[in-house]
Amino acid sequence: MPSSSPSTYVTRHTRPEHPARRLVCFPHAGGAASFFRPWARYVDPSVELLAVQYPGRENRFREALIPTMNPLASAIADELLTLPPLPTVFFGHSMGAAVAYETLLRLQQTGAAAHIARLCVSGRSPDGAAGPAVQTDEELVEAVRCLGGTHAAVFDDPDLRELLMPAIRNDYHLIDSYRRRTDAPLLHADVHALTGDRDPRVTPEEAAGWSAVTSGSFAVTVLEGDHFYLVPAAERVARLTMEPVEPLPV
Incomplete structure (x- = not known):
């Protein structure tokens, strides 16, 4: 069974003896590293599959949540x-x-990112969804239900809801308060945007806005489904992340 590495932000889902490549996965709001565990069946055996574990969930349940982007991204990078x-x-x-x-x-x-060849961004535009931030727990629950995914059913269980709500509340606050820097340097890595064709949070056209963040190549893939299109399409998405993609015409 996969276990956490000494780096608390990293959970290893595969341990190839001689890894040739690495895939690092970052979960959605309220999500955890285990969301990507099924991908271990789909990536090439030479791929080291890692998932980021945010504080306040699963094996880090008792750790303090991080409510803003800067310290979270900096800690993961470190x-x-x-x-x-x-x-x-x-x-x-x-x-x-x-x-x-x-x-x-x-x-x-x-200066340590030369080996990072590609950023795959799924289910989000570069500047996020427009609209008011959710405020109450009831609004949070309704927002998550509308998106579908694995969390929706657990809200019917009061005990599970109580366990999940702090992380969900924290993450929605984090992403609602986050603003991408318009003066950020361009990425050198290629960027591949993926989205569902019925995602209520981002249209394919909005996902294509990620082309502005990189000096590398850019591609968009639209798959059938809603915000959590990648759950039924896990095998295809896992393989797409590691395969060469055709860049959009200039």
Whole structure:
């Protein structure tokens, strides 16, 4: 069974003896590293599959939540710097797309991102969804239900709801208060945006806005489904992240 590495932000889902590449996955708001555990069945055996574990959930349940982007992305970057360099892809879904982007920016600023070949951003536009921030727990529950995904059913269980709500509340506050810097340096890594064709949070056209954050190549893939299109399409998405993609025409 996969276990956490000494780096508390990193959970290892595969441990190839001689890894050739690395895939680092960043979960959505309220999500955890285990969301990406099924991907271990779909990536090539030579791929080291890692998932970021935010504080306040699963094996880090008793740790303090981090309510803002800057300390979270900086802490993740610091721990990823302790890993030996490998050709690497970042994949982030929803809030995780923004966390992955900010983490990569920090790694690039240290000069330690040359081995990171691609950023895959899923279910989010570069500047997030428009609209008012959710305020009450009832609004949070309704927002999560509208998006679908694995959390929706657990709200019917009062005990599970009580366990999950602090992390969800924290993460929605984090991503609602986050604003991407318009003067941020361009990424050197290629960027691949993925989204569902019925995602209420981001249209394919909005996802294409990620092309503005990189000097590398850019591609968009639209798959069938809602905000959590990647759950039924886990195998295809896992494989897409590690495969070459055709850039959009200039």
